[in-house]
Amino acid sequence: MLDPKSLMKDLESELFNYTTGRFLANNALRLRERRRVFDIPGLFKIITKALPCKTEEIVDFRKLGEGGLNCTFLITLDTGFQLVARIPYPILIPKAYTLASEVATMDFLRFKGLPIPKVYAYSFTSKNEAEAEYILMEYAEGVDLSQIWFDLKEGEVISLMDQLAKVESTMMSMSFPAGGSIYYARDLKELSGNEGIPLEDDSEGIPLDEQIESKSLEKERFCMGPDVSVPLWYGRREQLDVFRGPYEDAKSVLVTGAKKELAYLDQFGSPRAPYQRFRREYYNYEKQPPSDHADNLRRYLCLAPSLVPDDDSLNTFCIRHPDLTDSNIKISIDSSGLQILSVLDWQHAAVLPLFLHAGMPDVIQNEEDEVSRGMTEPKLPDDFDKLPEEEQEWEMELLRRRLVHYHYNLSTAAYNRIHHKGLVYPLNTFRRRIFNHATAVWEGETIKLLYALMDMVFGWASFANDGTPCPVVFTEDEKAAAVQLYEALGNAEMGERMLMDGVGYGEETWVPAAHYEKAKAFGQEMKQMTLKACAEDEETTEETYAVIETNWPLDDMDEEELEEYK
Template identity: 60%
Template sequence: MLEPHSLMMDLESELFNYTAGRFLYASCIFANDAHHFRERTRVFNIPGLFNTIAKAMNCGTEQIVDFRKLAEGGFNRIFLITLDTDFQLVARILYPLLVPKAYAVASEVATMDFLRSKGLPIPKAKTEYILMEYVKGTNLSQIWSDLEEDEIISLMDQLAKVESSMMSISFPAGGSIYYARDLKELSGNEGIPLHNQVESIAFEKERFCIGPIEQLKIKSVLFAGAEKDLAYLNQFGAPRVPYECFRMEHYNNEKQLPSDHIENLGRYLRLAPSLVPDDDSLSAFCIRHPDLTDSNLRVSTDSGCLQMLSVLDWQHAAVLPLFLHAGMPKFIQNEDDEVSKDDQDREGELLRRRLVHYHYNLSTATHNRIHHKGLGYFATDGATCPVVFTEIAAAEELWQALANAKRGERWLRDFVAYGEETWVPAAHYEAAKAIGQEVKRRTFKACAEDEEMTKETYAVIEANSPLDDMNEDELEEYK
């Protein structure tokens, strides 16, 4: 018998703390490694979780024979639970950085249950911790780079069929899916019932709803985010450094007033009405996976052919107009051919990426024609542009400079080998940190030897190195 109380003794245990990776530095607004660690530390009640599992599985807590951390994602920690019957399930514990937790959990569980009821390959989920059935198989990310062409063709065909089934479900409004009882408890609102959406469970036809209660019209969807940002900036806007340190020199190494961003948001709001397509079918509300990646697809090769088993991770899934959902998943896109590899490996990788891109597009055209139409959607033709730009040459010069800065950041990322928010695997942290410090040393040495560089410019470069952490006072300033 596994004793849950004994697992609570060590608060430094990997059960409560982030161990999958480290963060190299704070790139202007990114937090320090220690700050990231605190955001992902979550001490939870293990005996309480065991009681919840026992209640959900109609068993005793003494039947839980194994409990271990399985993986760590961007917003949650995943645990594998094994019962004495050999049945396995997964528990997901959210990090403190995810807010608002109650809405996020309630919506994700309801979304998974709703899509599962429509026959889609989604794990069965329960709340309050988010308990899900454990889907055996292999994460596609583990074999993605080794797929043969016939496997790519088969997988893209299966994926297009799943997306077609998902995106063909009609909705009366935009928003997030909830259980009606959960939304009522969380917000006091009834939501918009999803009538006749779950024909196979007749007595529960109205258990799902769309929240918030207001039915979003198409133009409202386009306006809402910009209007929210404008309201915030007008009340709380303050000078900020550019999002990426590599851009600072192109903004005179100074904090920028929010007025430029406010002006751009105003331009967007004038353009937004022209973004609504004339084809009404592209404005129909539908749902799609919010972040489809190779790590969110579970596959099997047991039968000798690649079989897609399940689609994981439905946090932040939303019902939106189809033209806003349309697009190729990032891990399938091949819009540029930049790959940092040796020549032979590079050519093989380019060929694989082109095959994936081509066969996803072909399968989507075959099985999901409305999405394929959305992939080629353009805004209304023939209308007079409501925005007039001046000083085009200066804007073009800045754009080129920022593009160069982006290439510099990409080079550093590839050279040091870090991911989003400077994440690296824990085992690679010390080596990556050393490489980064050596790049910094060589950069400063080259600057010091540049006869045309003034002391003032050198001081600015030294103070804004992209490989330095921010102190805690600076982190508070950017919250």
């Protein structure tokens, strides 16, 4: 019999610590942010009540995986039945709202017939026997699509893109009375004091057993409440008493993020250097005033109403997966082909106007490629058999990217006309881009928002068909300065991509744990090579050399400085 108390003897075990990866910069801090000690015997008691079962029937408890914001554990009973416990890291924000919303979103979509794991129990506070927030859910059978993603044949790509388009069509066809995020009304009342905007009790198309299950959960009805999108809550923004939904219309969505950021800058704004240290050179390593970004946010608010599409069907509220990647899809592999079994990870899901949801998932889109942009049917080059092996491998990978992009578009056109209409709507990519820049947290720069504002101002005729004059004006000199900085920063992005590819790190300087020591050493070698080149440059002063050394992107940043960006 498994003794849960024995699992608590070593609080430094992998059960409580992040072990999958390391971070080349601020490793100790990043690991601390992902460490979560919880009461395992208490969790076992919760499991026995939720299933129900007896503690002695639990024969195995082990870590299943570590994500960006959560750790998952696999629990096995003596009958062979398995379930998953997911516990968030301290860095999950806004923790209670996000967890409550994710559970309600999963239940709502599951009851609508989508392939979503069943939730057995949850708590959005740590005031429970496990002393941690948690979700107990059905174990999703199958294989992660990520395990075969790079080996898919064209027929498999077509089948999976068809299935995905149908799943998204079901999702995006659901109607909502408002925007925001989904909650159980009882949970939202406990969190905020109100019950949100109720969703209609629409059980059409839901299997009878799931209708009965839904009614037996003894929870309040679903409702729309505050949007749990991260930029609205990040860091000290969570302390702000600002509107975050539910939204009554598209315009409300467009302006809420910018108003939130203005409130943040007013209360917490202070001069700061760009967070991305590769970009600081182009600002002469000087701290940037928050007033510049505040000015651009106010300009955006003047223009935002004109971003609302004239076609009302594009302004209807709908839901979509918040981060659809190959690792969030479980599939079966058998003689009948690949089948989507489950779609996972629904935290931070939001109900937004269709035009803001329309777009290809990052793991699928290949817009940087001319063939994909032109929607030309992909094929291997005619001389493929004569190419060296290394070039053949590259051409095969390029073909795979193009096939996924191409067939996702075709499948969406065939099975999800609602989404396809948003994909092809004029300037819709731009609408999403400027909205995202205006909603994003301020990290010491405003150039992305400024550049998008100038695109809109100088292309105003595309947004104001009635001849209304643009309420924002930029001079040609202002435009020239912005273009110069924007293009110069392209060099910074190129340099950072080269460093990332060379050293082999990802977001937040993450590397696999086994690669850490080698990557750390190589990163420092690259730093010394860079400093040596600077020293040999006659134009480099001692002051410049010192500044470059201090701002090396793979060195630790002072934790007090990091706090400024929250």
